[in-house]
Amino acid sequence: MDLRATGAGWRMLAAALLGTTMLAAPGAVQAAGTDQKVVVAVSPLGADSNLYWTTTGAFIFPSMQTLVGNDPVTGKYDNSQLAESWEHNADFTSWTFKLHPDARFNGDWGPVTSADVVHSFDLHIGEDAKLSGISQFREISITVVDDHTVRFDLPAPEPDFLFSHAGRGSLVIYSKAQFEAEGLEGYETAPAGSGPFQYEGREVGQSLTFSTIADHWTGAAPEYDSIEFRWVSEPSTRFAMLSAGEAHLVDLPRDLQDDAAEMGHKIIGSSEGAMQTTMLFTGQFMNPEPEEDRDARSYAWADQRVREAVNRALDRDAILEVLYGEGVRALPVYTMDPRFPGYEQTLEDRFDEAYGYDPEKAQTLLAEAGYPNAFDDPTIPLVVTSLAGNPEFAQMAELVQAYLDVAGIQTEMREQDWATGNTAIRGLTADFVTPMRNAPVRPSALGVQIFFTEHSSPHLDLGDPQINAWGGELISASDPQARDELLGQMFTRIFDTYAHIPMAAVPASVVANSELVEGWTFPGATSSGLSHFDLIDLK
Secondary structure, three states: OOOHHHHHHHHHHHHHHHHHHHHOOHHHOOOOOOOOEEEEEEOOOOOOOOOHHHOOOOOOOOOOOOOOEEOOOOOOEEOOOOEEEEEEOOOOOEEEEEEOOOOEOOOOOOEOOHHHHHHHHHHHOOOOOOOOOHHHHOOOEEEEEEOOEEEEEOOOOOOOHHHHHOOOOOOOOOOHHHHHHHHHHHHHHOOOOOOOEEEEEEEOOOEEEEEEOOOOOOOOOOOOOEEEEEEOOOHHHHHHHHHOOOOOEEOOOHHHHHHHHHOOOEEEEEEEEEEEEEEEEOOOOOOOOOOOOOOHHHOHHHOHHHHHHHHHOOOHHHHHHHHHOOOOOEOOOOOOOOOOOOOOHHHHHHHHHHHOOOHHHHHHHHHHHOOOOOOOOOOEEEEEOOEOOEOOHHHHHHHHHHHHHHHOOOEEEEEOOHHHHHHHHHOOOOOOEEEEEEOOOOOHHHHHHHHHOOOOOHHHOOOOHHHHHHHHHHHHOOOHHHHHHHHHHHHHHHHHOOOOEEEEEEEEEEEEOOOOEEEOOOOOOOOOOOOOHHHOEEO
16 A cells, blocks of 8 residues: 555645635735735644743744754854853753843843743742653752852753753743733733744734844844734645745645645755654553553553554655655654764664564564454554644654554544643543654753653653663763763663654754745754744845
8 A cells, every 4th residue: 555645635625725826826926014024824832821831842932032042053052042151060960051141021121130030940840830851940959149140050960951941941031020010910911021022912722923123132133023923723724825925934744845845935944953753652551560540551552562563564664755755764763863872873773674664564463462352442542633843743643544554453543632632641641642743852861751751751651660760870870971871771672662653853844935935044943843033034
């Protein structure tokens, strides 16, 4: 069965919505309004809130800033955000940040000081915080050194601490003065950011709008007057908006990107690899001693032979070509990346042998496991969802289902929005297999703890005692060689036990209306992959 043509269904739906517009040349696109508003249409975010700490990190909010920036070309850490400089002690347990002396909050809320950093930190570690990895922040102490210097003291070495303060960080800086004057209601109504954009308003579930600020303290100078983000679920509708001139930039599945390119529109990719994708088995299914009221071993995927069969049943080359286009290779282990310590080349070398498309092997494994009769519930629910920056997630689940059905693996398609899935995962009630992204690509030592162990995001814990033991050792290890060896052991066990369904490492990409947009440089350093909105270059 050849599933490479699966994208045809998306194109047919887009054609029906677009009518003759789909046949129009780019020259037929109407020019932008005289107020120079840029419109960006993306999949809905996982949360619709002005309070960053109550989201899971899926956050587009260009008026707010973190401590550490990312270079738009290389993605390397830079001082383009609130911290002018930083330093750490010898064992990476103490980090000191010095703020830009000219940094100010928008409006009349005054300069950004160390007091604002401490205030924001306290908000982010509160009981309502949902950010990945925030549990580790709760063990950190923060000290004001002076008005523009703040120090974080950590309970264990953290060589990758800057990641927590950059594009996909765990801390966004809010105004303490605004909180004292208006409380959380002030943030919910109009948070005072320090970035080169001014918050103008939100229509819940619909859009988010910002105006640009002239002569901003960062020197950023967007060449337009305002930017509006519209949350649009259907890829075909976003495609229609692009072609009708109703949006400057949209995120689209890769098959619709091809159609847009044929019409003359421009595909703009991040300057660096932006994300890894996978499908995760939920539940602590590798826990030999689960809680009495939640025995995850009843899941079909608690049997390693079933997990291997699921992976063997998939023609990843075909799936990835549909989702991401030609040239995207499969990822051996989710969160493992050659840019960071812990990379095991042997796992990439073994990938085709251990995970390659082999439907006959899959059926043999299922028979050995007694599937389906030996299982109380042999059905594997697959989540159909979408998320800003990953419009392909729904299609990913559909393709996986098609291959699993051929192999004789019973599935159920479960349509739910991203927020609903996250609520189930965080409430430890998830009983499904879901698409997941690592965006931007975290340092491996951080990523493996978040997605596979009990030490950072316990709701994603595999429940495997060995992986958790190595994760505990990793927390206290400061020696680079020891950390590298621990990570290699963790990745090897994840690989050998078929503990997930790895997919690919891909850049973030958007489609630009070629009549309206000249270009855009962004490194793919945020959860959505999108950032540096001030660098959108209009025609």
